[in-house]
Amino acid sequence: MKRWGITIPFFDRTMAESKELVTELPGLGYTDAWSAEVSGTDGFVPLALAADWAPALRLGSAIIPVSTRGPGLLAMSAATLADLAPERFVLGIGASSPVIVERWNAGEFVKPYARTRDTLRFLRKALAGEKVTERYETFEVKGFRLERAPKVPPKIVLAALRPRMLGLAAREADGAITNWLSPQDVRTVRAELGPETELIARLFVCVSEDAEKVRKLGRRMLAAYLTVPVYAAFHDWLGRGEVLRPMHEAWAAGDRKGALDAIPDEVVDALIVHGDAATCRARIEEYVANGLTTPVLAPIATGEVPMAQAVRDLAPAASTSSPAG
Numbered sequence: 001m002k003r004w005g006i007t008i009p010f011f012d013r014t015m016a017e018s019k020e021l022v023t024e025l026p027g028l029g030y031t032d033a034w035s036a037e038v039s040g041t042d043g044f045v046p047l048a049l050a051a052d053w054a055p056a057l058r059l060g061s062a063i064i065p066v067s068t069r070g071p072g073l074l075a076m077s078a079a080t081l082a083d084l085a086p087e088r089f090v091l092g093i094g095a096s097s098p099v100i101v102e103r104w105n106a107g108e109f110v111k112p113y114a115r116t117r118d119t120l121r122f123l124r125k126a127l128a129g130e131k132v133t134e135r136y137e138t139f140e141v142k143g144f145r146l147e148r149a150p151k152v153p154p155k156i157v158l159a160a161l162r163p164r165m166l167g168l169a170a171r172e173a174d175g176a177i178t179n180w181l182s183p184q185d186v187r188t189v190r191a192e193l194g195p196e197t198e199l200i201a202r203l204f205v206c207v208s209e210d211a212e213k214v215r216k217l218g219r220r221m222l223a224a225y226l227t228v229p230v231y232a233a234f235h236d237w238l239g240r241g242e243v244l245r246p247m248h249e250a251w252a253a254g255d256r257k258g259a260l261d262a263i264p265d266e267v268v269d270a271l272i273v274h275g276d277a278a279t280c281r282a283r284i285e286e287y288v289a290n291g292l293t294t295p296v297l298a299p300i301a302t303g304e305v306p307m308a309q310a311v312r313d314l315a316p317a318a319s320t321s322s323p324a325g
Contacts, residue, residue, distance in 0.1 A: 002288075004316050005032030005060075005296035007202060008046050012307040015046045019053050021308055026056040029316030034060045034092070034202070034296045038100065044077050051085040058088050062177050062202060062296065063159040065096030066119040067112075068105040072144045074119065075126040082127070082150035092177050092200070093119060094159025097228055114138050117168055120156060127153040157200060161234040166192040175200060175293070180225055182270040183286035185238050190291035200294040203284060206274040207310040208302045217302065218268040219260040227251045227259070243267060277305075277313035284314075 006025060009015040025033060033050050037043035043061040050059055059081070064074065074093075081089040095112030102109050118136035125132050129149030132141045157175035160166040166189065169176035175198030178189055186199070193199055204221065206214045225231050226244060235244055243264060250258035273283045284295050299310040312318060 001031070002316075003031045003058075003294040004029060005034050005058075005200075005294055006030050006311060007296055007298040008033045008035055008050060009041055010307050010311065011299065012301050015041055015049060018046075019049070021311060022050050022053045024312070025054055025315075028312060028318070030057065032058045032060060032294060032296065034062045034200075036062055036202075037064055039104065044081060047081055047089065048084055051081070051088070055085075058090065059085050060090035060157070060200070060296075061092045062200065063092040063094035063096070065101060065105075066093050066115050067096065067101045067107045067109060071119060071122045071126070071139060071141055075123055075144070075146060078123065078127060078154055079146050079148065079150050082152065082154040083148070086150070087152050089154045090157055090174070091123070091154045092157045092159065093123075094177065095165075095230075096159075097230060099228070111138050113164060113168070116158060116165065117172070120158065120168075120172055123156055124153075127156075157198065161230060162237050163192045170194050170197045174198065177201070180204075180222075180231060180234070180271055181238065183283070183290050183292075184270075186287055186290040186292045188238060198293045199291060200296060201287065201292055202296045202298050203287065204272050204298050204300055205280050205284070205310075205314060206272060206300045206302050207277050207280055207305045207313060208274055209276055210302070210304065211269075211274065213302060214272065214274040215265055215268045217300065218272040218274075219263045221300075222263055222268065222271060223247065223251065223256070223259050240267065277310070277318060280314060281316075281319060 009018050035043045035046045043064045047059040078091045095116050098109040101107040115138040118138045131145040133143050134141055155174035157177055158169040158173045160169045160176040166176055170193045176193055177200045179202050208214050246262035247259045250262050273280050287295055297314055301307050
């Protein structure tokens, strides 16, 4: 089955304002809707709403941090979604970042690989209805059992950027989620995962033919992400260490404008999909051809094309028909 996902909520509206557009998604050819969890909506409520509004969609979280909730609460939330959307919910978890875990949620960002691995192993048992009493490397659980385990445990996928976590996703999870990569980078990631593991990636898309406007916006987005240590390491591994060095040096010196200016056009063009809708769809297909199983589009409004129209124009059905505006 060819998958084609979208990010919810949409950038220009709240989830409460999204019902009509979410309801349209299956008819447009979208197969998946994936949430995020940073500082906007939480990762579960949008999926609970979408489960009712669009029963044909597969629903996934990309991602729920493993250190901002206790293991038991995370299992309860996942079980609730699995009950609302049987066999349609995919739980995406990951280490997240020190900013989100420590500065914003008063947690501890320690041993991110081990915490993710331990949470995955705990969730496998808990969501299967087992009573869990176990000391893991990063936490201990004593006597936890879900009051109502889901009839069908959800699949679990891991946020993974480099070989160690990608290897864990391939061995013990049902897939991997990645972010901020080019079509060519997909081949590098796929080589670590192997051919069978599902690979999911959020792709930032601007339906705009104003390349300079997109690049200006893209530089702000890229600087915010690629200066985070885990993403800096990811792009070092992908081979962009030297080309991004001037950005990192300017950022470290407190020169934010200099950091933005130091990001070359070719990096923005590699990591952000832009152009008219047909060009964007063709670019997304390049990701798929190189081994991406599930593209999850994140359309970004630039003011030229309304968000609802961009969602419709980027859909698989748009390549063969002309949806209403």
